[in-house]
Amino acid sequence: MGCDGGTIPKRHELVKGPRKVEKVDKNAELVAQWYYCTLSQEKLSRPIVACELGRLYNKDAVIEFLLDKSSDKAPMAAASHIKGIKNVIELNLTDNPAWNGDKGNTKGDKYDDIQCARFICPVVGLEMNGRHRFCFLKKCGCVFSERALKEIKAEVCHKCGGPFQEEDLIILNGTKEDVEVLKKRMEDRRLKSKLEKKSKKSKAAESVSQADTTEDAPGPSKVKPGKEDVSINSGEKRQIVFSKSTEVNESSSSSGKASKSSSGSTKRSITASERKSEAYRSIFTSHCSAKRSKEESSNWIIHTAYYF
Incomplete structure (x- = not known):
């Protein structure tokens, strides 16, 4: 206090020589x-x-x-x-x-x-x-x-x-040498991947442009049929229509004949069934002998909700 006794020198001021770097x-x-x-x-x-x-x-x-x-x-x-x-x-x-x-050192005393x-x-x-x-x-x-x-x-x-x-x-x-080698490999790898991506994009663009050019380019000329071809084709169509109409008429006539024959067969089957014996017809429930009279039938009582 007051600088009455001077200052106390420090150790690095008294000791001369290079200062040691802390490791x-x-x-x-x-x-x-x-x-x-x-x-x-x-x-x-x-x-x-x-x-x-x-x-x-x-x-x-x-x-x-x-x-x-x-x-x-x-x-x-x-x-x-x-x-x-x-x-x-x-x-x-x-x-x-x-x-x-850290299981064994929970308290910090180990x-x-x-x-x-x-x-x-x-x-x-x-x-x-x-x-x-x-x-x-x-x-x-x-x-x-x-x-x-x-x-x-x-x-x-x-x-x-x-x-x-x-x-x-x-x-x-x-070490530092290892890191430098790895860094160089990393840069080369990334540069290679960028070049590959660019080449892929360029190839895709070229393929798209080629597709567009093929679509825009004129294709083989399609020759339209002339009047003579149309007349020939029309004659063929008329012949075909005529043949079809004949086939339709033939089919309709054949169908009419078939319907007539079928109606005749049904009439024949009905007459044959009528000629069957009564013994064969009595087997079925539709026969009059299978039906019960009112006296033989039982009386049924229908219970409603108001019965109880």
Whole structure:
């Protein structure tokens, strides 16, 4: 107070020499990369996706980022290359049976083993905690360690059995050199897809234009029949009409004869039925012998609602 005793110098003023740069804790960096979402900084939880540069995200965070179209949206360097949901791949991860999660440390008085990871390699069994290099396939999303690829060399996925190429392999949380290689592949892939789309559009436009030209072009001339053809055709039509009329008359006459013959047959059948014996006719209920007299018939009483 009052600057009566002078000022007390600090240590960096007394000690001469280059100042040491503080190093980032490697364990903390690994935990941030392999246990937390790169976009929302929340714990990774299924469904987990990865971009074409090998960074891990929660799928919900990516969807929220893509749906946010507000002008106040902060630019995210970690997700600037993600233009749509097709730019991320959902990962097919294998659970670690030795991982208990946060069940054992509910009060915060227990030591958390950072080295114990939630997921492991399905082939070798290495834990996905950042100590070992892991990769995934772009086609199927299966995740396994790089050691598994070196020990078991195959052109088929070790987990699902799907075929893959070297370009389909994407390293998770790789070094700067790995990220540069993956970025170049991503740009080449997107440029190729754009060129393919343009070629398809141009082909479709050409096909439409060709169809229009074929419709507008004059086709083969259709020769109309002259007067002579019309006269010939009319003569043929008259002959046909005449033949048809004769056929109709013949059919009507034949139908008349048939009707007459049918009426004669019905009369004959009626006379034959009349000649049948009374014994044969008494079998049926329509015969007079089958009918009862009033004395033989019973008296029926009809009950109405007013009877009771």
